[in-house]
Amino acid sequence: MEVIQFAILGLGVGGITALSSLGIVLIYRSTGVVNFAQGAVGLIGVLVFVAVRPTLGTLLAGIAGILTSAAIGVMMQVAVLRPLRNATQLMRTISTLAVLVILQAVVSFVFDVPIVPVEGFLPVFDFSMFGARMPSDRVLIFLIACVLTLVLWLIYRYTAFGLRSSAVAENVQTASVYGISVERVAIANWAIGSGLACLAGLLLVPITGLTADGLTLLVVPALAVALLGGFRSFPLTLIGGIVLGVVQSEVGQYVPVPGLTTAVPFIFIMLALLLRGDRISFKALAGQRFPSAGSGKVSVPTVLAWIGVALVAVWFLLPDVWVYAAIVSVAAATVLLSLVVITGYAGQLSLMQYTLAGLGALVAGNVSAHLQAPFLVSLVVAMLVALPIGLLVGLPAVRVRGVSLAVVTIGLAVTVEALVFSNEQLNGGFGGLEVDPPTVFGLEVDALLSPQRYFTVCLLVFTLLALAVTNIRRGSSGRRLLAVRTNERAASAIGINVAASKLYAFVVGSAIAAAGGVLLSFRNSRLLFEHFSPAVSTNAVAESVVGGVGWVAGPLLGAQIEPGSLLATVPNQLFGDSNKWLNLILGLLLLQMILTNPDGLASINAKLWRALRNRLRRGRPAAAPTLDLSTMVMPGHVRREPAELVVEGLTVRFGGNVAVERVDLTVRPGQILGLIGPNGAGKSTVIEAVSGFAPAAAGSVRLGGQSLDDASPHVRARRGLARTFQSLELFEDMTVLDNIRAAADRHRWVPLVADVVRPARRTLSEPAIAAIEQFGIAPHLDETPADLPFGMRRLVAIARAFAPDPQVLLLDEPAAGLGDVEKAELGRLLRDQVRAGRVGILLVEHDMDLIMSVCDEVVALESGKVIATGRPEEIRNDPEVVRAYLGVEQPVGVGD
Known part of the structure; x- marks a missing residue:
C-alpha cells in the first residue's frame, strides 16, 4: 500500500x-x-x-x-x-x-x-x-x-x-x-x-x-x-x-x-524526443534574420596592442581589487566565447554552458588534486574530456530543431546540478574540492598571491581560443555552421551534413566552456560549484546577446555584466554591494538590444570604428575592392564524369493522399528535361522526392547507375545531384562569395580540425568560378543577397547550384518573378551550361516560352501522373496536355 x-x-x-x-x-x-x-x-x-x-x-x-x-x-x-x-x-x-x-x-x-x-x-484531511x-x-x-x-x-x-x-x-x-x-x-x-x-x-x-x-x-x-x-x-x-x-x-x-x-524531468524530455523526434514543429517566420556574425578577420597589430594595454594596466596601474575583477571578466568571457560558436555561428540555443564550464572545473580539479598535475595539464585534460561531453549534449540536435534543443539543455543543466554539483562525493563536500596553487612551467600563478600572473594566463588562454574561433569563422567549417544556422534545407541541398555541423559546434563550444570553467574555479584554492547553476547559464545567454553573440569581441563586452567583473566592480566600490542590481540591468539591456540592435555591442563598436577610420582617411582615395578569381583556383580539383539520372515508378504519399504516382523520367547529360503541369500536378513534389527531402513510398532513383534510395539529401548532393528552390533559400547572412564557396567546399572532416589552427586560403573550384563568370555575379561577390535585386538573387541561387560541379541539376521554377528579357537571358545561360555535355537539367517551370525554347524533351504531369512525354513540339500539340492546361481541345501555343 x-x-x-x-x-x-x-x-x-x-x-x-x-x-x-x-x-x-x-x-x-x-x-x-x-x-x-x-x-x-x-x-x-x-x-x-x-x-x-x-x-x-x-x-x-x-x-x-x-x-x-x-x-x-x-x-x-x-x-x-x-x-x-x-x-x-x-x-x-x-x-x-x-x-x-x-x-x-x-x-x-x-x-x-x-x-x-x-x-x-x-482542506487537508486523510481518508482511506x-x-x-x-x-x-x-x-x-x-x-x-x-x-x-x-x-x-x-x-x-x-x-x-x-x-x-x-x-x-x-x-x-x-x-x-x-x-x-x-x-x-x-x-x-x-x-x-x-x-x-x-x-x-x-x-x-x-x-x-x-x-x-x-x-x-x-x-x-x-x-x-x-x-x-x-x-x-x-x-x-x-x-x-x-x-x-x-x-x-x-x-x-x-x-x-x-x-x-x-x-x-530530463528523462521525460529525452523520452519525448525519442517518441516524437523532429515531428515536433516549432513555428518559423519568413524573412527572419539572425544576429550578424563577425567576419573573423583579425588585425594582428590591433590584437597585440590591446594585449599590451591590458598587461601594462594590470601589472603597473591597477590595484589588486581591479586585477581580480579583470580576471573574472576574462574568465567569464571565455565561457561566453563558447556561445559564439554554438549560438552565434550555428544558431543553436544552449542553456547549459556554465554547466559545461562546471564539469570542466570538476575534471581539472580532480586531475590536479588526485594526480598532482600542473595547471596547464589539468586545463587541457578538462578540455579533452569536454569533447565527448559536448558530443552527447549535441546529440538531441540531430533529431530536433530550434527551441526544443534549449528545453533539452536546461533540463540537462538542472540534472547535472542535482546529480553532480550537489554530490558531496564529487564536489569535495561543504568546503569544496581542494587543489594546489596553480603553476605554469614551474612558476606559481596563484590568483590570490599573484593576481597579475593569473590574469596573464587567463588573457593568453582567452586570446588563443578567440583566435581559434575567428579561424573557424573564416574557414569552411564556419561557412557550414552559418549555412546551417540560416537554412538547414538549403545547407543539405549543397552537401552539408547538418547533424554533423551541429555536433561540431557543440563539441568545440563545450571545450571552450570547460576552459572558462577552469579559469573561473582555479582562482581559489578550493573549488566551489555554486557559480555553475542553470540560472547562471541563462544569464550567460543574456550576456552573450548584449555583447554580440556572433562576434568574438562580444564575450569581452558581455562579461562586464558578470558579478565581480570590471564594470560590476565600479558600483561596488562606490556604493557597496550592488550585485542585486546587475541582473535587473542585464535583463533590461538584453530587452533593449533584442528590440533595437540584436547584433549586440560588438557590432555597434565595429560600425563606430569603421566610421572613425573612414573619417581619418578622408581625403585619401580609397582603393576599390578587387577580387581576382584567377588567383582562387582550387588545386587538385577533379571534374565529375557525366552521369544519367533515372527515376522509375516514383510514388509519394502524404497521409492517405497520393501526390505523385509511378512517375518515370530520365535526365541525360547535355540535355534539359522539362517537367510541366498545372498547379498541384506534383512537379515540385517530384523534385522534393528525387533530392531526398520528401520520402518516396515506392520507386527508385539512380544517378550514374548508383541507387540514391536510402541516401539523405546531403549525400545525394555530394554524389552529384544539385537543386534550387522556388523561394531561393539563399544564405542571407553570408556574402554572395561565401554562398558560392559553401556549395563548392569539399565536405571533408579535415577542415573541421585544421580550421581551428589555420583556415585554408580562399579558393574556388573551376566550376564555381565558371558559374560566377557565366551568370555575371562577379561584381556582387562581396555583397549579401539581401542587397541584390530579385533577378540577380535568382542568378546567385542558380550559380550556387552549379558551383559543386553537379552531374544533374534540378531547377524548381527558376524564372518565377523574372521579366521577359531576364527569362530569355536565363534560357541562354542554361543552354550554355549543358552545351558541354557535363550536366543534365530537370527544369520545372510554368513559363511555356522558356520550356519550349530550351528543353530537349518535356514530361507533362496531371494529378501526380505522367500524361505525356516527348519533344517540345509534340507536347505543345498533345490533346491530353492541352486539356490539362486549358480544359479545351486546341493546341498550346508558345507563350500560352
Missing part, C-alpha cells in the same frame, strides 16, 4: 506541473513562443498573493495574484513579443529569457530568507481508499487539474475563441486574411497561460514552501511535459504531468540516489 500512498502524493505534484505546462502550451499554440519565464511569472503572482492575503483574505488574494501574473503575460506580448513578430524564433525565445532575468532580479529584492512557509487554502491513506489536498489538486484540462479542451475545440486560437496556431497569415485579430488572440492566450502559472504556484507553495528558485525552476518539468504533449495536446499534457509527478514521488521514496528525483 505504500506504493499507492506515494503515487497519490505524486498526483498532486503532477497536477501542479500539468497546470503550469498547460499555460506554456496555450501560449505556444497562439504565438509560437515557448515561455521560459513561465515559472517566474507565476512566482510574482504568488508573492502578490502572500503580500495581500492578510488584508484581502484568501479568495481575493488568490484572484489578485492570478490577475497580476496574467497582466505580466499581457505586457510580455504587447511590449516584447509584438515588436519581435518578424524576429527569428531564437531571438523571440531569448526575449523570454530576458523577462526571466528581470523577474528574478525583482524577486531578489523581496526575498531576505531562504524559504517562506505558506499556509494552504485547500484501496487500503491506503489519501491526503485530501493532493486529490483535490489532481481533480482541479483534470477539470481545467477538460474545460480548456472544450473551449479550444468548440468555442469561437478556441477555433480562432487554433486557426492562429495553424497559420498566422491565413488567420489574418480571414479577419482574425491575431494580436487579440495572442493577448488572451498570454493572459490565460500566465494566470495558470500563478495557479500552479498557489497550489505548490503550501506543499514545498515559497522559495526564490522553487517556482522559477518549475518551468523545467513543465517544459518536459509540454514537449511530451507536442506543445499542442491538452490531454497528453495532463497525462504527462500526472505520470511525471507519480514517477518522481516513487523514485524519491524507493531509489536512494541523491538528486535523482530532480533528474526525472
Whole structure:
C-alpha cells in the first residue's frame, strides 16, 4: 500500500506541473513562443498573493495574484513579443529569457530568507481508499487539474475563441486574411497561460514552501511535459504531468540516489524526443534574420596592442581589487566565447554552458588534486574530456530543431546540478574540492598571491581560443555552421551534413566552456560549484546577446555584466554591494538590444570604428575592392564524369493522399528535361522526392547507375545531384562569395580540425568560378543577397547550384518573378551550361516560352501522373496536355 500512498502524493505534484505546462502550451499554440519565464511569472503572482492575503483574505488574494501574473503575460506580448513578430524564433525565445532575468532580479529584492512557509487554502484531511491513506489536498489538486484540462479542451475545440486560437496556431497569415485579430488572440492566450502559472504556484507553495528558485525552476518539468504533449495536446499534457509527478514521488521514496528525483524531468524530455523526434514543429517566420556574425578577420597589430594595454594596466596601474575583477571578466568571457560558436555561428540555443564550464572545473580539479598535475595539464585534460561531453549534449540536435534543443539543455543543466554539483562525493563536500596553487612551467600563478600572473594566463588562454574561433569563422567549417544556422534545407541541398555541423559546434563550444570553467574555479584554492547553476547559464545567454553573440569581441563586452567583473566592480566600490542590481540591468539591456540592435555591442563598436577610420582617411582615395578569381583556383580539383539520372515508378504519399504516382523520367547529360503541369500536378513534389527531402513510398532513383534510395539529401548532393528552390533559400547572412564557396567546399572532416589552427586560403573550384563568370555575379561577390535585386538573387541561387560541379541539376521554377528579357537571358545561360555535355537539367517551370525554347524533351504531369512525354513540339500539340492546361481541345501555343 505504500506504493499507492506515494503515487497519490505524486498526483498532486503532477497536477501542479500539468497546470503550469498547460499555460506554456496555450501560449505556444497562439504565438509560437515557448515561455521560459513561465515559472517566474507565476512566482510574482504568488508573492502578490502572500503580500495581500492578510488584508484581502484568501479568495481575493488568490484572484489578485492570478490577475497580476496574467497582466505580466499581457505586457510580455504587447511590449516584447509584438515588436519581435518578424524576429527569428531564437531571438523571440531569448526575449523570454530576458523577462526571466528581470523577474528574478525583482524577486531578489523581496526575498531576505531562504524559504517562506505558506499556509494552504485547500482542506487537508486523510481518508482511506484501496487500503491506503489519501491526503485530501493532493486529490483535490489532481481533480482541479483534470477539470481545467477538460474545460480548456472544450473551449479550444468548440468555442469561437478556441477555433480562432487554433486557426492562429495553424497559420498566422491565413488567420489574418480571414479577419482574425491575431494580436487579440495572442493577448488572451498570454493572459490565460500566465494566470495558470500563478495557479500552479498557489497550489505548490503550501506543499514545498515559497522559495526564490522553487517556482522559477518549475518551468523545467513543465517544459518536459509540454514537449511530451507536442506543445499542442491538452490531454497528453495532463497525462504527462500526472505520470511525471507519480514517477518522481516513487523514485524519491524507493531509489536512494541523491538528486535523482530532480533528474526525472530530463528523462521525460529525452523520452519525448525519442517518441516524437523532429515531428515536433516549432513555428518559423519568413524573412527572419539572425544576429550578424563577425567576419573573423583579425588585425594582428590591433590584437597585440590591446594585449599590451591590458598587461601594462594590470601589472603597473591597477590595484589588486581591479586585477581580480579583470580576471573574472576574462574568465567569464571565455565561457561566453563558447556561445559564439554554438549560438552565434550555428544558431543553436544552449542553456547549459556554465554547466559545461562546471564539469570542466570538476575534471581539472580532480586531475590536479588526485594526480598532482600542473595547471596547464589539468586545463587541457578538462578540455579533452569536454569533447565527448559536448558530443552527447549535441546529440538531441540531430533529431530536433530550434527551441526544443534549449528545453533539452536546461533540463540537462538542472540534472547535472542535482546529480553532480550537489554530490558531496564529487564536489569535495561543504568546503569544496581542494587543489594546489596553480603553476605554469614551474612558476606559481596563484590568483590570490599573484593576481597579475593569473590574469596573464587567463588573457593568453582567452586570446588563443578567440583566435581559434575567428579561424573557424573564416574557414569552411564556419561557412557550414552559418549555412546551417540560416537554412538547414538549403545547407543539405549543397552537401552539408547538418547533424554533423551541429555536433561540431557543440563539441568545440563545450571545450571552450570547460576552459572558462577552469579559469573561473582555479582562482581559489578550493573549488566551489555554486557559480555553475542553470540560472547562471541563462544569464550567460543574456550576456552573450548584449555583447554580440556572433562576434568574438562580444564575450569581452558581455562579461562586464558578470558579478565581480570590471564594470560590476565600479558600483561596488562606490556604493557597496550592488550585485542585486546587475541582473535587473542585464535583463533590461538584453530587452533593449533584442528590440533595437540584436547584433549586440560588438557590432555597434565595429560600425563606430569603421566610421572613425573612414573619417581619418578622408581625403585619401580609397582603393576599390578587387577580387581576382584567377588567383582562387582550387588545386587538385577533379571534374565529375557525366552521369544519367533515372527515376522509375516514383510514388509519394502524404497521409492517405497520393501526390505523385509511378512517375518515370530520365535526365541525360547535355540535355534539359522539362517537367510541366498545372498547379498541384506534383512537379515540385517530384523534385522534393528525387533530392531526398520528401520520402518516396515506392520507386527508385539512380544517378550514374548508383541507387540514391536510402541516401539523405546531403549525400545525394555530394554524389552529384544539385537543386534550387522556388523561394531561393539563399544564405542571407553570408556574402554572395561565401554562398558560392559553401556549395563548392569539399565536405571533408579535415577542415573541421585544421580550421581551428589555420583556415585554408580562399579558393574556388573551376566550376564555381565558371558559374560566377557565366551568370555575371562577379561584381556582387562581396555583397549579401539581401542587397541584390530579385533577378540577380535568382542568378546567385542558380550559380550556387552549379558551383559543386553537379552531374544533374534540378531547377524548381527558376524564372518565377523574372521579366521577359531576364527569362530569355536565363534560357541562354542554361543552354550554355549543358552545351558541354557535363550536366543534365530537370527544369520545372510554368513559363511555356522558356520550356519550349530550351528543353530537349518535356514530361507533362496531371494529378501526380505522367500524361505525356516527348519533344517540345509534340507536347505543345498533345490533346491530353492541352486539356490539362486549358480544359479545351486546341493546341498550346508558345507563350500560352
